[in-house]
Amino acid sequence: MASQSIKIRSLYKIFGPRGREFVEQVMRGMSKTELNREHGHVLGLKDISITIPGGGITVIMGLSGSGKSTLIRHINRLIDPTSGEVLYGDADICRMDQEQLRQFRQKKTAMVFQKFGLLPHRNVLQNAVYGLEIQGVSKGEREERAQHWIKRVGLDGFSEHYPNQLSGGMQQRVGLARALTNDAEILLMDEAYSALDPLIRVDMQAVLLDLQQELKKTVVFITHDLDEALRLGDRIAILRDGEVIQQGTPADIVLKPADDYIAAFVKEVNRARVIQVEAIMGPPSASLARLTVRIPASTTVEACLREMSFANAATATVIATDGHEIGSVSMDTLISCLVGDEAAARELPSSAPAAALLSAME
Numbered sequence: 001m002a003s004q005s006i007k008i009r010s011l012y013k014i015f016g017p018r019g020r021e022f023v024e025q026v027m028r029g030m031s032k033t034e035l036n037r038e039h040g041h042v043l044g045l046k047d048i049s050i051t052i053p054g055g056g057i058t059v060i061m062g063l064s065g066s067g068k069s070t071l072i073r074h075i076n077r078l079i080d081p082t083s084g085e086v087l088y089g090d091a092d093i094c095r096m097d098q099e100q101l102r103q104f105r106q107k108k109t110a111m112v113f114q115k116f117g118l119l120p121h122r123n124v125l126q127n128a129v130y131g132l133e134i135q136g137v138s139k140g141e142r143e144e145r146a147q148h149w150i151k152r153v154g155l156d157g158f159s160e161h162y163p164n165q166l167s168g169g170m171q172q173r174v175g176l177a178r179a180l181t182n183d184a185e186i187l188l189m190d191e192a193y194s195a196l197d198p199l200i201r202v203d204m205q206a207v208l209l210d211l212q213q214e215l216k217k218t219v220v221f222i223t224h225d226l227d228e229a230l231r232l233g234d235r236i237a238i239l240r241d242g243e244v245i246q247q248g249t250p251a252d253i254v255l256k257p258a259d260d261y262i263a264a265f266v267k268e269v270n271r272a273r274v275i276q277v278e279a280i281m282g283p284p285s286a287s288l289a290r291l292t293v294r295i296p297a298s299t300t301v302e303a304c305l306r307e308m309s310f311a312n313a314a315t316a317t318v319i320a321t322d323g324h325e326i327g328s329v330s331m332d333t334l335i336s337c338l339v340g341d342e343a344a345a346r347e348l349p350s351s352a353p354a355a356a357l358l359s360a361m362e
């Protein structure tokens with residue numbers, strides 16, 4: 001069965017003993033600072049409405065204190081909302097009784113933590129089977145399932161090792177193997193990769209993307225790193241001071257930042273590696289019959305330029321997964337997208353060969 005989406009509707013979280021009393025004032029515009037100064041309560045989340053599609057990776061991004069952990073903890077109800085709904089399919093997670101909630105947490109969700117959360121006195125295999133052990137799955141079955149995932153995350157031969165015998169990257173692989181062994185539909189990853197060295201981190205991003213191709217879990221991934229967000233996210237939501245200030249695809253965020261704050265964030269991004277031609281293509285064009293290459297809609301601008309350079313083509317025909325033509329892009333369009341603004345685009349000669357552009361991007 002395809003995973004269901006998680007729908008968060010008008011969610012408010014106000015920390016403090018009388019949180020509910022202040023929801024209305026916050027709705028009417030009371031700021032986080034004022035709430036804290038006047039009433040000693042902390043505004044954690046304000047009017048959050050996000051749909052997290054089943055089977056995709058949704059990234060929650062924002063600076064420290066923006067509410068990322070508070071939000072993800074509502075999904076398995078480690079935190080109760082002050083007001084609002086969190087739905088999984090048709091079930092309202094906030095209305096589940098203790099038993100339903102226990103089942104939901106155990107069977108549907110798995111968390112991967114920044115500090116790995118491994119049990120130090122248990123070896124890799126014993127850590128991986130932990131969730132199934134609690135669920136009462138037989139020893140033979142749980143170990144078979146765990147060994148499969150231990151292998152799959154690249155830890156073949158390490159089952160008997162203890163966490164302190166493993167590097168940070170390997171410990172995080174154990175965290176992932178444990179989550180996958182549970183076979184939960186929802187993976188909640190709160191800054192799971194933030195403690196890793198940069199190269200290991202990029203490795204682990206690749207592991208997740210690779211697994212996701214096959215597994216299609218519903219992944220909620222928190223980070224404060226934009227490159228990580230753009231690489232992993234099918235969708236990204238950006239939080240500031242407990243509010244969602246933009247949500248959309250990586251291309252939406254990079255091409256149409258909602259405000260100066262996000263624009264400043266995305267300024268340094270290599271747009272050509274993020275934006276896919278689908279986001280900038282025009283309609284299919286009959287006049288493009290010659291000197292064109294056919295490229296899939298999910299091709300990045302960078303890869304498209306490379307293809308065009310190889311083929312010495314001035315245009316590309318964009319095709320859907322079933323091969324039919326859905327659009328076209330010209331060299332001009334790609335250049336405008338690359339430089340990010342119209343004025344700069346005009347300064348570049350539109351006849352600039354793709355190869356020269358590619359070397360300028362390095």
Ligand SMILES: Nc1ncnc2c1ncn2[C@@H]1O[C@H](COP(=O)(O)OP(=O)(O)OP(=O)(O)O)[C@@H](O)[C@H]1O
Nearest residue numbers: 015042043044062063064065066067068069070071
């Ligand atoms: N239990 C709590 N009691 C009071 N305030 C809290 C509590 N938990 C979180 N907060 C406050 O809610 C806001 C959001 O915190 P949260 O931990 O969700 O941020 P975050 O985006 O995860 O930050 P970080 O990147 O540092 O992990 C902050 O102002 C924080 O101080």
Ligand SMILES: [Mg+2]
Nearest residue numbers: 068069070190
């Ligand atoms: Mg946090």
